[in-house]
Amino acid sequence: xxxxxxxxxxxxxxxxxxxxxxxxxxxxxxxxxxxxxxxxxxxxxxxxxxxxxxxxxxxxxxxxxxxxxxxxxxxxxxxxxxxxxxxxxxxxxxxxxxxxxxxxxxxxxxxxxxxxxxxxxxxxxxxxxxxxxxxxxxxxxxxxxxxxxxxxxxxxxxxxxxxxxxxxxxxxxxxxxxxxxxxxxxxxxxxxxxxxxxxxxxxxxxxxxxxxxxxxxxxxxxxxxxxxxxxxxxxxxxxxxxxxxxxxxxxxxxxxxxxxxxxxxxxxxxxxxxxxxxxxxxxxxxxxxxxxxxxxxxxxxxxxxxxxxxxxxxxxxxxxxxxxxxxxxxxxxxxxxxxxxxxxxxxxxxxxxxxxxxxxxxxxxxxxxxxxxxxxxxxxxxxxxxxxxxxxxxxxxxxxxxxxxxxxxxxxxxxxxxxxxxxxxxxxxxxxxxxxxxxxxxxxxxxxxxxxxxxxxxxxxxxxxxxxxxxxxxxxxxxxxxxxxxxxxxxxxxxxxxxxxxxxxxxxxxxxxxxxxxxxxxxxxxxxxxxxxxxxxxxxxxxxxxxxxxxxxxxxxxxxxxxx
Amino acid sequence: xxxxxxxxxxxxxxxxxxxxxxxxxxxxxxxxxxxxxxxxxxxxxxxxxxxxxxxxxxxxxxxxxxxxxxxxxxxxxxxxxxxxxxxxxxxxxxxxxxxxxxxxxxxxxxxxxxxxxxxxxxxxxxxxxxxxxxxxxxxxxxxxxxxxxxxxxxxxxx
Numbered sequence: 001x002x003x004x005x006x007x008x009x010x011x012x013x014x015x016x017x018x019x020x021x022x023x024x025x026x027x028x029x030x031x032x033x034x035x036x037x038x039x040x041x042x043x044x045x046x047x048x049x050x051x052x053x054x055x056x057x058x059x060x061x062x063x064x065x066x067x068x069x070x071x072x073x074x075x076x077x078x079x080x081x082x083x084x085x086x087x088x089x090x091x092x093x094x095x096x097x098x099x100x101x102x103x104x105x106x107x108x109x110x111x112x113x114x115x116x117x118x119x120x121x122x123x124x125x126x127x128x129x130x131x132x133x134x135x136x137x138x139x140x141x142x143x144x145x146x147x148x149x150x151x152x153x154x155x156x157x158x159x160x161x162x163x164x165x166x167x168x169x170x171x172x173x174x175x176x177x178x179x180x181x182x183x184x185x186x187x188x189x190x191x192x193x194x195x196x197x198x199x200x201x202x203x204x205x206x207x208x209x210x211x212x213x214x215x216x217x218x219x220x221x222x223x224x225x226x227x228x229x230x231x232x233x234x235x236x237x238x239x240x241x242x243x244x245x246x247x248x249x250x251x252x253x254x255x256x257x258x259x260x261x262x263x264x265x266x267x268x269x270x271x272x273x274x275x276x277x278x279x280x281x282x283x284x285x286x287x288x289x290x291x292x293x294x295x296x297x298x299x300x301x302x303x304x305x306x307x308x309x310x311x312x313x314x315x316x317x318x319x320x321x322x323x324x325x326x327x328x329x330x331x332x333x334x335x336x337x338x339x340x341x342x343x344x345x346x347x348x349x350x351x352x353x354x355x356x357x358x359x360x361x362x363x364x365x366x367x368x369x370x371x372x373x374x375x376x377x378x379x380x381x382x383x384x385x386x387x388x389x390x391x392x393x394x395x396x397x398x399x400x401x402x403x404x405x406x407x408x409x410x411x412x413x414x415x416x417x418x419x420x421x422x423x424x425x426x427x428x429x430x431x432x433x434x435x436x437x438x439x440x441x442x443x444x445x446x447x448x449x450x451x452x453x454x455x456x457x458x459x460x461x462x463x464x465x466x467x468x469x470x471x472x473x474x475x476x477x478x479x480x481x482x483x484x485x486x487x488x489x490x491x492x493x494x495x496x497x498x499x500x501x502x503x504x505x506x507x508x509x510x511x512x513x514x515x516x517x518x519x520x521x522x523x524x525x526x527x528x529x530x531x532x533x534x535x536x537x538x539x540x541x542x543x544x545x546x547x548x549x550x551x552x553x554x555x556x557x558x559x560x561x562x563x564x
Numbered sequence: 565x566x567x568x569x570x571x572x573x574x575x576x577x578x579x580x581x582x583x584x585x586x587x588x589x590x591x592x593x594x595x596x597x598x599x600x601x602x603x604x605x606x607x608x609x610x611x612x613x614x615x616x617x618x619x620x621x622x623x624x625x626x627x628x629x630x631x632x633x634x635x636x637x638x639x640x641x642x643x644x645x646x647x648x649x650x651x652x653x654x655x656x657x658x659x660x661x662x663x664x665x666x667x668x669x670x671x672x673x674x675x676x677x678x679x680x681x682x683x684x685x686x687x688x689x690x691x692x693x694x695x696x697x698x699x700x701x702x703x704x705x706x707x708x709x710x711x712x713x714x715x716x717x718x719x720x721x722x
Binding site: 123 | 573574577578581582585589619622623626627629630631632633634635
């Protein structure tokens with residue numbers, strides 16, 4: 001049957017199992033929007049900015065494990081997606097962005113709303129396509145979904161010229177994808193896994209360093225099983241929050257620049273590190289020459305380029321972390337070596353426990369000013385640790401990572417790699433769309449929230465009951481913190497004197513607004529805000545001088561922490 | 565250290581920019597790059613000469629492999645290969661110089677492919693050393709223009 005490109009597009013979305021598309025229409029996509037109008041299977045959510053649309057698709061993907069889909073027009077619509085694509089690319093999130101393009105004969109002519117989005121997005125997508133013929137559209141869509149969600153996941157962009165959407169072709173969605181240049185390795189090499197287990201068991205001071213790959217691979221169960229079988233202490237990256245239960249006695253919390261004292265000391269004194277689904281980011285390692293000086297490193301990752309990129313590795317294993325962890329469990333589970341090993345490493349766990357005891361995550365409580373950490377603790381208490389938490393980027397993000405205990409994967413959504421301010425609100429909306437029954441909270445700062453505040457309109461329009469808690473310190477807090485510590489307190493361009501009035505702003509959008517200005521008001525205001533129906537914005541006036549500790553200054557080794 | 569890397573890629577729109585963009589985006593160095601179709605019209609071969617320490621070369625090879633249209637990546641370091649460059653050079657050919665040009669063409673087994681009243685255009689192929697030596701010998705005679713390909717390479721035998 002002959003169909004137009006626009007009809008093929010909408011039918012293929014439905015056939016690929018897409019239930020919702022986050023998007024914004026424009027001249028180049030009008031035919032698609034007409035086809036969407038006539039289709040009941042695919043729901044379209046109208047965002048207020050294309051960046052918001054990509055972050056929503058991203059939040060949808062992170063919370064659910066499904067592919068997030070986004071549809072934008074040509075030119076500015078497409079260029080507005082770049083930050084969202086780069087965010088998803090750095091954090092390996094399966095997102096597919098479809099962009100309209102000017103008609104093929106006009107490409108290259110500086111036509112109205114033309115941008116070379118395939119060229120622009122090449123370095124921030126896993127792959128991208130320009131569809132040249134209508135007959136190829138369905139196949140390319142299938143490939144795009146396959147590439148986005150397999151191997152190390154990542155965003156894919158498909159650029160669709162208007163004439164391709166208008167012309168007709170037979171609908172032909174292939175069952176299988178065959179790409180001879182793309183064959184991810186899922187199975188870890190058995191002999192390498194055996195060597196890794198031997199190395200692990202030969203040590204006395206092991207640390208598991210787990211990243212976002214555990215969550216992407218749905219391998220939290222395997223990670224917990226291996227760690228408990230061998231009593232391995234676990235630290236996670238920011239991206240790995242929730243990959244291992246934060247309340248487990250073996251959990252040391254996050255490591256790195258704002259990691260726990262325990263995790264940073266443990267990794268610095270470890271003799272064997274099992275790195276799984278993590279990539280030795282500079283915010284994790286600190287000064288590379290001083291990173292884990294005593295340790296032999298086993299690195300498991302599905303992406304070979306992550307291995308040996310930043311640190312030399314003793315045993316590299318390319319494969320799906322879930323498969324490799326399963327193989328490791330098989331080698332140690334119920335073995336008497338495992339019991340002996342737990343005994344050998346007991347002293348090490350004792351040392352870790354004493355670090356945790358002497359240097360827990362902490363802050364100085366205050367009677368007069370609201371401490372942001374206290375707010376996060378109260379959110380944790382109120383939600384019983386069961387909320388999905390999205391964050392923006394900055395101090396509040398670190399406090400959200402430190403003071404909310406994540407026990408489940410896919411409950412902490414944050415722009416770890418790119419550090420995109422303005423990520424949290426749209427990501428929370430996307431997560432709420434994917435998980436309608438869950439409580440979704442965006443822990444925000446007063447700077448970040450203003451970068452995509454317009455998406456409150458989306459939340460109100462579709463009655464998406466996200467709860468935004470702004471830790472409002474009237475400043476760009478993280479940069480201010482660096483200025484306080486390293487630039488003699490010259491607060492250059494980091495003051496946001498509590499503009500706008502967020503409660504009034506929420507009300508102007510048709511959301512509900514609440515405010516807390518004193519510590520004693522916080523629990524009640526949060527309770528009321530979370531209990532209120534629909535989207536809610538809670539403005540919490542916090543102490544502007546509060547800093548994120550511990551802190552490893554840029555370029556220092558992990559043991560050189562500034563503490564409270 | 566210098567490495568010659570041979571890459572088989574899908575012969576499709578934008579593949580050259582994916583490869584070259586990878587090098588520029590990650591700060592890898594390209595000394596030369598040649599690309600043309602292979603026996604199979606859907607497949608092109610790129611030959612890239614690059615340099616870097618072992619860790620950088622390892623990253624380059626892995627990153628290239630990660631590109632979806634890349635089918636095969638071969639590092640020719642330590643492999644027995646034949647490699648060639650082609651140079652076209654326009655050189656002054658007047659008076660006594662004319663004889664010297666002809667002698668050099670003979671010695672270097674080059675060919676004159678175009679003749680004008682006051683200059684010759686010469687075609688010469690060879691390894692990089694030979695190309696450089698030839699150009700050095702011609703220089704005193706007055707080189708007007710040169711066009712060089714990068715290096716192409718293929719493994720010996722088999």
